[in-house]
Amino acid sequence: MNQLFNYDNPIMQFISKIFDLIILNLFFLLFSIPIVTMGASLSALYYVCLKLLRGEEPYIWQNFFKAFRQNLKQATVVWVLLLLAFALLGMDFYIINSQDTALFAVLRVLLWVVLGALFSISLYIFPVISHFICSTKQSFKNAAYMAIGFLPYTAVMLAISGVLLYLCTVSSKLFAMVIIISGICGHSVIAFTFCIFFDRIFRKYEPK
Template sequence: MNWLAPDSKFMRAWSNLVDGVWINILMLVTSIPIITIGAALTAGHDACRRSIEGEGKGVTSNYFKSFKTNFIKATLLWLPFLVALIALVWSWIVLQITPLLIIKFALTILWLIGFEWVFALQARFENTVAGTLKNAFIFGISHIAMTVALVIVDAVFVALLAASWFHMPGGLFLLVILGYGTMLMLH
């Protein structure tokens, strides 16, 4: 098969990359009010899954349909994660107390486990907010290898952002454009 044929692996990968970039742009625009980050992440997960599986009318319509459908539940899921994130960052920066180190590590790991799964589950399944939170931790702990892989992918992206910020600011634009939408395609 010709590598430029529409059904070739190269063209499918290129199409997925372009969809990931577009989903990232949509996520950036709809995340401008911080309160909507949960809905944007949920819509991003749903649009990526549908794009890869070839479902729906198009990436943009899938994204906004999911954003609208999941807005309330995703926002209710995001708010505790936002509060916990602020508290964790504050504790790591301000509370330099050695006996609290184990507690801070444990709470950070729990936050990462929940964060990696909760919005993907909200995008895929219909459940209550409490049920989705519970299932996120169940999935995260029972599929620990996959959770570690997801955290590694996210950590590499954050490390690239930080390195680019300090050492190669010209590459920062490319990383922001590729962004989390492309990482969701990898998830």
């Protein structure tokens, strides 16, 4: 019985990890409430998740707030720029979908390619900001390079994101379930899962 509650027990370590992710998810949601700060909150989320994955066992609150404060300005600028870019793409889709010609059909395909590229960059850029010290311009370049250079990882993360978005559109029950799980631990679990890929990628650029 004592071994069951021993912290070195794999079961206890798993339970502890889940608890950490629940707490981390709560911090992410709270710091994302103003919406405009969601970029900084995302960078802090990935910062802590990578530490958890590497077994550094950080103090969740201290490390989350540290990363949030340090990356607030840069991550907020990036977040706003991405929101504007997605908004412009949304307007383009609205205009093109109202037309029914061969030319607009080609433009629609091109827009989907641009959307996929932009979404791929958005998957990488906040983890990049949280892990490396570089300018905003360089962060975009690094995120784009990694998204292309590690295409299999990018494809898997895009597929996971696509499945989650699809589940939200299947039925109201599934949508409600996704929202509930997201409110408990969904965001941190997804970030932790993605950090499995980011850990392998980032190690290639870290000083030996």
